[in-house]
Amino acid sequence: MTEQGAAVPPSIDVPLVRRLIAAQFPRWADLPVRPVDDGGWDNRTFHLGDTMSVRLPSAVGYASQVDKEDRWLPVLAPRLPLPVPAPVGRGRPGEGYPFPWSVRRWIEGRTARVERITDLTEFARTLAGFLTALHRTEPADGPPAGAHSAFRGAPLSTYDGETRRAIAALGDRVPVDTVTEIWTLALRSARTGPPVWFHGDVAAGNLLVREGRLVAVIDFGCCGTGDPACDLAIAWTLLSGASRSAFRAALAVDDGTWARGRGWALWKALIRLDDPDPVGAAEARHALDAVLGEYAESATR
Template identity: 80%
Template sequence: MAGNRLRGGGRAGTLAGMTPLDAAPPPRVPSIDVALVRRLIATQFPRWADLPVRPVAVGGWDNRTFHLGDAMTVRLPSAAGYVPQVDKEHRWLPVLAPRLPLTVPTPLARGEPGEGYPFPWAVHRWIDGETARVDRIGDLTAFARTLADFLAALPRPEPAAGPPAGAHSSFRGASLMTYDAETRRAIEALGDRIPVGTVTEIWATALRSTWSGPPVWFHGDVAWGNLLVRGGRLAAVIDFGCCGVGDPACDLAVAWTLLSGPSRSAFRAALAVDDGMWARGRGWVLWKGLITLDNPDPVRAAEASHMLDAVCTEYAESVAR
């Protein structure tokens, strides 16, 4: 979820059964700033060396992103765990884009490690728009239906050769059991700060359901920061770093993090989501809210609190119906 992601090499390695003794020390990452980007562009893509470089207004967690002129962006992974996203987006975005009803990023070039920076990096075409805060959306229900149409179209491209859910996607698209131990530890640690009985029941309900169909494409991080609006309408979906093929329930998280009330209902109806998949989507939001509630950043902590409130309230309403 944009701006609030806790995925990367350390988490993925632990889930794969690694210990710190198994892993080599991570490469040292220098300060990722305008000066570094200028040097990388000048040495590897000299045709763009005269273009101005400046940070984007709203950056992400996995990558540091900069404007390159007016029509391009430069994206540099912020840690080793995010490096697989570069080649994945470079390989699959051109395959997905022609089959989707909204604009998605267009990879233009792939950079190599250099100038003290240890990872590959990417140049994409700039997509104009504002991140999808509620106050920027003209009609939240119409927005929800447009987003549902996009997600319904996403599984259609042939998934057979796509990347199966795993460490590269922070296990989005995989079984929620991946995060069972972590979730239960968080519930125990938070204690009376949360409604323990309710969240435990929500988690157990999510785990009782599994994806029984063939693997399909998922985005993996459908959040307000990765949805762009123009004129109050959804216009583009960005940041496919967590995409892959598997269970698309993770893409339902937006129903509790951005949507509410009628817009949430319209979103579910447009996707024709059954109870099991809805429960797993709810589970993804519960996991994220629980593990980030104690975040030292007050904005992220507030987002986590909102997630938990939304999930618990909607679950209670569903049980009462």
């Protein structure tokens, strides 16, 4: 049951979106609605005509992010070097759907994959420039890391118990001593500086490319103010070799922040290795191998 006392509808689909639009935004009722490729998990996303998208939270835990994005995206957008989603309308619960939802300006592009990127090192530097601008934006009264951000931006120790349980459960499927060493090093490097803005979910699915280049960053549902190390996990989930080095150099982060970023990537990989979705499990294995390989290389430098 949700906080509104109604169950999440069994299917967030095109008919539901059409009903919601017709009831709350009748001026757009004649626009076609169709699912977005790679429509996401936390939110289900649909095209609304050619210039807008509709995003509906998939569970109560994501519902508060609608108001947060509506409040802060217009503040952050002018300070960032790449486009981010622009709020167009805010929907209310209705038609059997229990949460607030949003209409955004559509940004043309495809989710980032290595084969879609012309120059991964250039991509890494562009992304680092975006994150640098975000991290340097005045935090003002931005929301501190917490449940609304899935504790991204909070101390990495938030996930200490979960990580150690995953290591124990995986047993000889992972090099226990090495992953424990990496995790311990990350925990020892607690941030001491003031909170800064972070995105919170810098993943391939939230980075849009067009003609081989990074053109936009989307889905700020996990954003907030705190430790930006969580934004570095992409270095192990998508980047590699020269592109990873270029990303680190362009961000100019210290060793502690890098270690915590590695810790975020390790945590996510460990808890997803048993993902029933074979794609998710394969992504987790790739990230874990990247963490182990990069850590081994760093030990020799």
